[in-house]
Amino acid sequence: MIEAHLPALQVVLPLLAAPLCVVLRNGTAAWALTLATSWAALAVAVALLVKVLADGPISYELGNWLAPWGIEYKIDAVNAFILVVVAAIGAIVVPYAYASVRAEIEEERIYLFYCMYLLTLTGLLGIVITGDAFNIFVFLEISSLSTYVLVGLGRDRRALTAAYQYLIMGTIGATFILIGIGLLYMMTGTLNIADLAKRVPPLAGNRTVLAAFGFITVGASLKLALFPLHHWLPNAYAYAPSTVSAFLAGTATKVSLYILIRFIFTVFGASFAFKTLPLDIVLSVLAVLAMFVSSTVAIFQRDIKRLLAYSSIAQIGYMILGISFASVTGVAASLLHIFNHALMKGGLFLALGCVMLRLGSVRIEDMHGLGRTMPVTMAAFVIGGLSLIGIPLTAGFISKWYLVLAALESGRWYFAVLIVLSSLLAVIYVWRIIEVAYFRPAPRSEAAEPVREAPASMLIPMWVLIGANIYFGVETSASVGVARQAAAMLLGSGP
Amino acid sequence: MSVTVLLALTLSLPLLGAVLIAMSNGKPNQRETVTLLTAVALFATVVALTPKVLAGERPYLELLDILPGVALAFRIEPLGMLFALVASFLWIVNSIYSIGYMRGNKERHQTRFYVCFAAALWATMGVAFSANLLTLFIFYEALTISTYPLVTHQGNEAAIRGGRTYLGILLTTSIGVMLPAIILTAYLVGTLDFRAGGILAGKVSPEMGGLLLFLFMYGTGKAALMPIHRWLPAAMVAPTPVSALLHAVAVVKAGVFVVVKLIVYTFGIDYLAKLTNTDWLLYISGATILIASTIALSADNLKRRLAYSTVSQLSYVIMAAAILAPISAVGAAMHIAAHAFGKITLFFAAGSIYTASHKTEVSQLNGIGRRMPWTMGAFAIGALSMIGVPPTAGFVSKWYILLGALDAQSTVAIVVIVVSTLLNAAYFLPVIYAAFFRKPPEGDEHKHGEAPLPIVIALCITAAGTIVLFFLPDIPLALARAMAGVGG
Numbered sequence: 003m004i005e006a007h008l009p010a011l012q013v014v015l016p017l018l019a020a021p022l023c024v025v026l027r028n029g030t031a032a033w034a035l036t037l038a039t040s041w042a043a044l045a046v047a048v049a050l051l052v053k054v055l056a057d058g059p060i061s062y063e064l065g066n067w068l069a070p071w072g073i074e075y076k077i078d079a080v081n082a083f084i085l086v087v088v089a090a091i092g093a094i095v096v097p098y099a100y101a102s103v104r105a106e107i108e109e110e111r112i113y114l115f116y117c118m119y120l121l122t123l124t125g126l127l128g129i130v131i132t133g134d135a136f137n138i139f140v141f142l143e144i145s146s147l148s149t150y151v152l153v154g155l156g157r158d159r160r161a162l163t164a165a166y167q168y169l170i171m172g173t174i175g176a177t178f179i180l181i182g183i184g185l186l187y188m189m190t191g192t193l194n195i196a197d198l199a200k201r202v203p204p205l206a207g208n209r210t211v212l213a214a215f216g217f218i219t220v221g222a223s224l225k226l227a228l229f230p231l232h233h234w235l236p237n238a239y240a241y242a243p244s245t246v247s248a249f250l251a252g253t254a255t256k257v258s259l260y261i262l263i264r265f266i267f268t269v270f271g272a273s274f275a276f277k278t279l280p281l282d283i284v285l286s287v288l289a290v291l292a293m294f295v296s297s298t299v300a301i302f303q304r305d306i307k308r309l310l311a312y313s314s315i316a317q318i319g320y321m322i323l324g325i326s327f328a329s330v331t332g333v334a335a336s337l338l339h340i341f342n343h344a345l346m347k348g349g350l351f352l353a354l355g356c357v358m359l360r361l362g363s364v365r366i367e368d369m370h371g372l373g374r375t376m377p378v379t380m381a382a383f384v385i386g387g388l389s390l391i392g393i394p395l396t397a398g399f400i401s402k403w404y405l406v407l408a409a410l411e412s413g414r415w416y417f418a419v420l421i422v423l424s425s426l427l428a429v430i431y432v433w434r435i436i437e438v439a440y441f442r443p444a445p446r447s448e449a450a451e452p453v454r455e456a457p458a459s460m461l462i463p464m465w466v467l468i469g470a471n472i473y474f475g476v477e478t479s480a481s482v483g484v485a486r487q488a489a490a491m492l493l494g495s496g497p
Numbered sequence: 498m499s500v501t502v503l504l505a506l507t508l509s510l511p512l513l514g515a516v517l518i519a520m521s522n523g524k525p526n527q528r529e530t531v532t533l534l535t536a537v538a539l540f541a542t543v544v545a546l547t548p549k550v551l552a553g554e555r556p557y558l559e560l561l562d563i564l565p566g567v568a569l570a571f572r573i574e575p576l577g578m579l580f581a582l583v584a585s586f587l588w589i590v591n592s593i594y595s596i597g598y599m600r601g602n603k604e605r606h607q608t609r610f611y612v613c614f615a616a617a618l619w620a621t622m623g624v625a626f627s628a629n630l631l632t633l634f635i636f637y638e639a640l641t642i643s644t645y646p647l648v649t650h651q652g653n654e655a656a657i658r659g660g661r662t663y664l665g666i667l668l669t670t671s672i673g674v675m676l677p678a679i680i681l682t683a684y685l686v687g688t689l690d691f692r693a694g695g696i697l698a699g700k701v702s703p704e705m706g707g708l709l710l711f712l713f714m715y716g717t718g719k720a721a722l723m724p725i726h727r728w729l730p731a732a733m734v735a736p737t738p739v740s741a742l743l744h745a746v747a748v749v750k751a752g753v754f755v756v757v758k759l760i761v762y763t764f765g766i767d768y769l770a771k772l773t774n775t776d777w778l779l780y781i782s783g784a785t786i787l788i789a790s791t792i793a794l795s796a797d798n799l800k801r802r803l804a805y806s807t808v809s810q811l812s813y814v815i816m817a818a819a820i821l822a823p824i825s826a827v828g829a830a831m832h833i834a835a836h837a838f839g840k841i842t843l844f845f846a847a848g849s850i851y852t853a854s855h856k857t858e859v860s861q862l863n864g865i866g867r868r869m870p871w872t873m874g875a876f877a878i879g880a881l882s883m884i885g886v887p888p889t890a891g892f893v894s895k896w897y898i899l900l901g902a903l904d905a906q907s908t909v910a911i912v913v914i915v916v917s918t919l920l921n922a923a924y925f926l927p928v929i930y931a932a933f934f935r936k937p938p939e940g941d942e943h944k945h946g947e948a949p950l951p952i953v954i955a956l957c958i959t960a961a962g963t964i965v966l967f968f969l970p971d972i973p974l975a976l977a978r979a980m981a982g983v984g985g
Contacts, residue, residue, distance in 0.1 A: 392672065393642070394635040403564065406680045418680070422673050429668050433661075441649065441657050478563060 008053075009062035009075040012046045012085065013128045013141075015039050020120035029112030033100055036116040040093040040123065047089035047127075051082040055484070061133070069133075070194045076133030079488040083337060084130045084260045087344050091252035092123045094348070098463035099245040101456075102355045106157050106243045115155055119249070121148035126257045135183045135269075136193045138261060139176065142225070146172045149254060153242040164237035171224060171234040178221025179261070185214035186269075198269045206274050215279070218265050226258035228322060229292030232315045239311035244355030247307060251314055251351050252344035259321055259340060263333070266325070267492040276328045285326035290420050292319030297427035301434070306357075306364045309431055310350055313390065316424065317343050323421070324405055327412045334482070334489035335404035341481055342389070342397035342474060349467035350386040353379050356456035356464065366435065371444025373436075375453040378461055380439050382468045387432035389471040392425050396475040400482065500556035503546050504571060504626065507581065508558075510539045511619035515612050522608040529596050532611050536589040539618070543578075543585045550578045551975055563631060567689055572628035574691065575979035576761065576830055580754045581625040582973075583837045584747055586962075588618050590955045591742040594845055597951030598738050601852045609646060614742070616643035621747045624754065630679045630689040630763065633755065634671070637719070640751055641667045647739045648732045655734050662731035667718045670725055675716025678709055682763070691758065693982070695765020706764070707774035713759050714778060719752025720815060721808045723785040730804040737848025740800060745840035749807060750833055753814040757829050760818045761980060770821045782816035783913040785809065790920035797858045799847045802924060803840070806883060809917065810836045817898040820910055823981040825901020828894050830977035831970070835890035838963045839882030845956035846876035849948035859928055864937030866929075868946060871953050873932045875960035880925035882963045885918055890966035893974075 004011075019039040023032040054060060059078040063069060077085070099119075107115055125145025129138050150172070154165035187193055189210050190201040205211045220231075227235040235255075239247045266275045275281040293316050300312035317339070324336030354364050356379040361368050373380045389396035402425060409417035444453070455461070474481050514535030521528035546556065550573050559570040573581075595614070599607050620643055623636030641664065649660035683689055686700045697706055714722060721729050729749065733740055743749075760769060769775055789809035796802040813836070817829035849872040850856055850865065866873035882891035895914065902910035947953055966973070 388642075391668075394631070394638055400564070402676075403680060406677060407684060410681060410684045415681075418677050422677050426669055426673050429665075429672070433664065437657060437661075441652055476563060476569070477561060479565075482565070 005049075007062075008046050008050055009060060009077060009131060010064065012043060012050065012131055013124055015043055015046070016120045016124040016127065020117050020124065023113050023117035023120065027113055029104070029109060029116075032113040032116040033096070033103075036099075036120055037096045039120060040089070040096045043123065043127065044086075044089040044093040047082075047085040050077055051086050051484070054079055054082040055487070070192055070197045073137050074133040074194055074196070075131050076196060077131060079484060079491050080263070080337070081130045081260065083484050083488050084256065084340065085127060087256060087341050088123075088126050088130060088253045091249060091344050091348050092126075094463045094466055095245055095249045095352070098248075098352055098355065098460050101459050102245050102359060103243065105359050106245075107155055111155065115152070115243075118148045118151045118155075121145075122152060122249075126253050129257050130260055133195050134193050135186065135195055135198060139180050139183060142176050142179065142261075145254070145257070146176060149250065152246045152250075153238050155246070156241040156243050158241045160237070161241035164234075164241040168234045168238045171231075175221045175224030175258075178217045178224065180221075182214040182216075182218030182221060185210050185217065189214070195264065195269060199271075202269055203271045203274060206278055212279075215270055215275070219262065219281070222258055222262040222265065226255045226262060227315055227318055229288055229296060229315060229319060232292070232296070235315060236308050236311040239314070240305055240308040244351065244358045248348050248351035248355060251310070252348035255314065255318055256340045256344060259318070259336075263325060263336075263492065267333070272328050272493055282326045282328055285322050286417065289319040289323035289326060290417075290424075292316055292322070293420065293424035294427070297424055297431070300431045301427065303431075304366050306366060306369070306435060307351070307354055309435075310347065310354070313428065313431065314343075314347055316428075317347070317390075319424075320401065320405055320421065323417065324408060327408045327414070328493070329408055329412055330486065330489045330493055331404060331411050332408035332489075333492055334485040335401060335408050337485040337488055338404055338481060339401040341485070342401045342471075345397050345467055345470045345474065346386050346389040349382060349464060349471060350390070352460070352464040352467060353383040353386060356460050359456055359460065360453050366438055369435065369438050370442035371439070372453070373440035375444055376455050378455055379464070382461075382464050383439070384436055385468050385471060387436065389475065391428045391432055394475070395472060397471045397481075399475055400478050404482070500546060500549050500554055500573075501558050503542055504556045504558050504573060506542045507539060507546070507585075507622050507626065508571065508619065510535060510542065511615045511622060514539075515615035515619065518608065518611045518615055525600075525607065528608060528611055529592070532592045532595075532615070533589070535615060536585070536592050536618075539622075540585040540589055543581050546573060547578060547582065547972065550575060551972075551979070557628065559628075566687075567629060567631045567683070569632050569635070570628040571623075571626040571632065572691070573626050574762070575976040576754070576758055577625040577627075579830055579834060579973055579976040579980075580750060581622055583834045584618065584621045584625070584750070587742060587746050587837060587841055587959070588614075590958050591738055591746075591841070593951045593958075594741065594848070594955035595738040597949040597955070598736065598848055598852055601949045601952070602736070604650070604736060606650065610650060610736075613643055613646045617647070617743060617747055619643075621751060624751045628691060630682065630691075633758075634676065634679055637675075637751065637755065638668075638671060640719075640748060641671070644739075644743050644748060647743065648735045650736055650739065651734065659731040659734035663728045666725055666728040670716050670718030673716075674712050678712035678716050681712070682709060691762035693762065695761075695763055695768050697764055698768045703772050703774070706768065706772050710764065710769070710772075710775055710778065713763075714756065714815070717752050717755045717759075719748055720756050721749060721752060721785075721811050722781060722815060723788060723808070723812075726785070726789065726808045729808055730801055733800045733804050737800070737844060737851060740803075741841050741844035741848065744804070744807060745844050746837045749811055750837055753811050753829075753833060756815050757818045757826065757833070760821075761826060766821050766823060766826065766981075775819070775821075778819040779816060779907065779909055782812040782819055783909055785812035786816065786913055786917045787920070790917050790924070794920060794924040797860055799850070799857060799859050799862075799928075800844075802859060803843050803847060806843075806921070806924070807840060809921075810840065810883065813894075813898065813917075816910060816913065817901060820898070820901045820905050820907055822901040822905040824904055825898050826981040827974070827977040828897030828899075828901055830980055831897055831973060832894035834973045835882060835894040835963075835966060838959055838966060839879045839889065839891055842875050842879035842956055842959040842963060843883070845952065845959060846872050846879065849952045849956060852952060853945045853948040859931075862928060863931050863935040866932035867937075869948065871947055871957060873929070875956040876932070877929045878960040878963050880929060883925060884921045888964055888967045890963050890970070893967055893970050
């Protein structure tokens with residue numbers, strides 16, 4: 003009985019828990035509720051993935067309204083995979099949030115933080131699980147609006163401008179997606195994705211469909227911070243509370259990327275996007291620019307959260323590059339990197355949160371000697387950094403491997419060269435931090451309160467993510483297997 | 498014990514040692530005892546494996562699949578066996594030396610030093626026994642990273658700068674060039690295993706084969722082919738035991754070991770011999786030998802001179818492999834062992850001089866042989882081995898390389914060997930001459946004798962080893978022949 007309603011539970015659980023937080027009006031109680039809800043959501047996501055891998059796609063009609071008319075939740079290997087990524091990051095971050103949020107947000111606002119956190123989670127999970135194009139937009143708005151609040155809760159007053167910037171850019175993106183969906187509805191009379199997938203390809207030459215394609219692609223690119231539409235991201239990540247940076251880095255852009263993948267491959271079809279239209283060239287050029295320009299900018303950042311934000315834009319470039327190959331290996335590499343990047347960036351931002359807690363700053367000049375004062379945190383940072391570079395035995399290596407393999411398979415070897423060159427830029431920006439943390443003496447002047455290690459409630463979630471970086475760098479059959487299966491499905495006959 | 502268990506032991510002992518050393522922090526005697534015990538246990542395990550491998554066994558151990566069809570796996574073949582024997586034996590000697598050096602110079606962070614050393618040896622074993630290119634790559638990178646804290650041990654500005662060059666060049670070449678080459682190989686061939694006779698034949702076009710050779714040779718930054726050799730002199734900021742073991746044995750030898758292993762087991766000598774676009778490797782390695790020797794000639798800093806001598810000696814191995822005659826491949830393998838013993842002796846001597854007298858420049862060494870007879874005697878033996886004079890190990894390997902060059906009628910190689918021998922003599926013999934026959938400068942108030950006993954013991958062992966290898970080269974030679982497929 004319950005099992006049949008898992009798809010609904012995935013979204014309903016956090017959605018119902020969110021207003022409960024407001025009713026509770028107590029930070030700790032709200033945290034406990036969020037903890038229980040997010041882990042339940044993760045359990046549901048894992049159960050769904052297991053079921054999908056065993057029995058094939060699940061279709062769930064909300065309120066028993068039949069598919070093309072009612073809202074359908076449709077779960078296949080692709081979104082089941084992304085659901086697990088989002089829910090896992092969402093669940094691991096919560097135990098960490100307890101101490102971090104208390105340090106960074108005023109006491110009387112903490113319950114509001116958790117309310118917004120749950121709403122963001124609802125929105126992100128909803129976007130991924132739904133099989134209805136308009137429903138995607140609705141959940142996109144839920145997640146976006148609540149994310150603006152989360153970013154704006156940052157202690158720094160610049161968080162407000164960052165949230166405002168994010169609000170404007172995000173709204174433009176969401177509106178573009180909505181216009182695109184509207185145009186498609188005009189042409190086909192349906193909003194159901196599976197239905198659209200049948201009706202859109204025959205209309206391939208139609209100008210309205212072309213316009214819809216343009217709006218959706220640009221809108222999704224804005225939301226996923228594809229270079230050069232990324233300007234909102236560095237500020238948002240840098241000034242948001244630490245927990246939020248980690249949560250968003252692992253989930254928000256990934257979900258937008260999912261929207262792009264879903265529309266390109268399922269609704270419009272790969273041949274329309276890549277053969278009729280030259281999307282592969284557009285995407286690959288932008289991806290390469292993202293990889294190089296953002297990595298170079300990252301090298302010159304002094305605020306480490308900002309540095310990681312620019313690095314994220316570069317990493318999104320890798321994911322987009324994988325898509326632009328339009329091959330099973332390419333898309334699999336892209337999906338794999340969504341997962342692996344969530345692990346490494348999540349872990350790195352959590353490490354920075356620990357630093358923020360103890361130092362009140364994440365600027366590089368304040369991190370001198372941190373390797374000795376906070377050894378557990380910095381060790382995690384080093385491993386996360388190695389994964390970002392793509393050193394073997396870390397998850398980042400596996401992503402790079404498949405990405406380069408995809409480039410070679412498609413015969414575009416020069417992309418293989420570019421991927422490798424850009425990952426060398428990562429060596430520079432990661433090593434700058436490690437050098438400062440391990441080779442510069444810690445400042446002695448403020449001996450009043452020596453810097454201590456962060457509390458275990460923060461260290462454990464951080465190490466869970468960092469440990470996952472190593473686990474999925476060694477034991478890849480699960481992650482690679484699912485990514486390949488999902489990619490094959492996207493490029494096959496369609497769902 | 499079964500061979501597989503022994504193989505697993507060689508890979509787990511150094512790691513276990515590293516953990517135990519880390520736990521002995523603050524207890525120097527316990528820490529150094531653990532180091533020595535681990536080193537001895539490792540060497541004993543490797544020795545126990547040797548007769549089995551000589552008898553034709555190829556122990557295999559597979560841990561897990563990292564990528565579909567590519568496992569984290571180990572297989573002992575003769576070349577890896579030889580490399581592991583040399584590295585694990587010299588680790589024992591080096592540990593003895595380190596104790597004297599680190600205590601004598603009152604170095605800081607000694608626990609970190611010994612932990613990283615054990616980790617580096619672990620990575621070296623992994624490189625030596627890897628069964629496929631991916632496993633090799635993993636341990637190759639592990640070796641780079643575990644040695645970085647050793648290179649930057651002093652923690653001062655110069656060390657950080659040296660470390661940056663070290664890491665920069667090694668990571669850039671391995672991630673930037675070697676990894677794409679590995680992925681390209683996986684894509685073209687479908688396997689990454691090391692097999693006798695190579696895996697490329699029949700699968701990879703000659704043009705692609707030439708490209709792969711270029712990528713692999715320049716991807717292996719540790720082999721220090723010019724112009725990617727600069728990390729090696731930069732790494733000389735490290736304490737001398739590090740330079741000795743890592744930059745005479747483990748790291749650089751891992752580099753040339755990879756080169757030989759790739760040429761023999763991935764490309765296959767026969768496959769390469771059929772390609773027409775591989776001559777450049779011979780020329781580049783020959784040029785590296787001569788240029789590096791010339792730089793060594795003009796270097797006054799003793800460690801710098803030794804560093805450039807290493808660059809040139811490494812290219813001997815590469816050139817020997819690039820001659821593509823089986824007999825010169827034997828010479829390449831032998832030179833890995835011979836150069837290791839000779840060069841570690843030289844580095845030990847340099848460190849010994851520094852510890853006793855704080856002298857670092859060649860021009861300061863007048864008359865030092867009278868005060869430090871053991872050190873300078875060992876130095877002389879090491880130097881003779883570099884030049885290739887009997888009765889030292891360097892003669893044996895040079896003999897085989899020359900045989901191969903004659904066999905392949907490679908005029909270039911013969912000329913390079915002859916000229917470089919003269920250059921080697923020109924930069925080593927004056928040092929020995931000055932040390933023993935020049936008078937010490939007037940007013941040299943600094944009275945010192947020999948270095949501490951552990952240092953002297955260590956350098957005498959390696960100097961003796963250099964001579965023993967000349968008279969009893971049977972085991973390394975047998976391994977080298979088995980690798981190249983040349984009958985006894």
